[in-house]
Amino acid sequence: MDTFQIGNRLRELRENIHATQQELAEALEVSHSYYSRLEEGRRGMTLKTLYRLVDYYDTDANTILNIPKKEERKRGR
Template identity: 45%
Template sequence: MQIDPERLREVGVRLRTLREQRGETQVEVARAVEVHRTYLGRLEAGRQNVTVGTLYRIADHFGVDAAALLPD
């Protein structure tokens, strides 16, 4: 089953917004959550599906609930 591209885009928008609000670069966040910078860039662009483990690491890094990164 395909994931709705609009949902992936929304996850990316939320992730990018949190990162920019904290004034962090993709490199800084990628290092903190132990992913490659290009993977994080694809997440932010809505071109990559996020794994559950990565979702939780990102949420923990930003101090938000994982659900805050997910649309509906």
């Protein structure tokens, strides 16, 4: 997985709800610097952080990780 693409996806999701990095860090119970490095693509996330993001955004891991749905992957072949 490309941490830069995941970081861009995290930024996009956060900006869509008009939240700050600090707000996300607090909701995920991580430091602001850790969350900032995630968005910059300079750090990979832990599974625990992924679970918290899934819960926070009420979505699935594929959405967080920007992985296309099965149907979309099949069409791309």
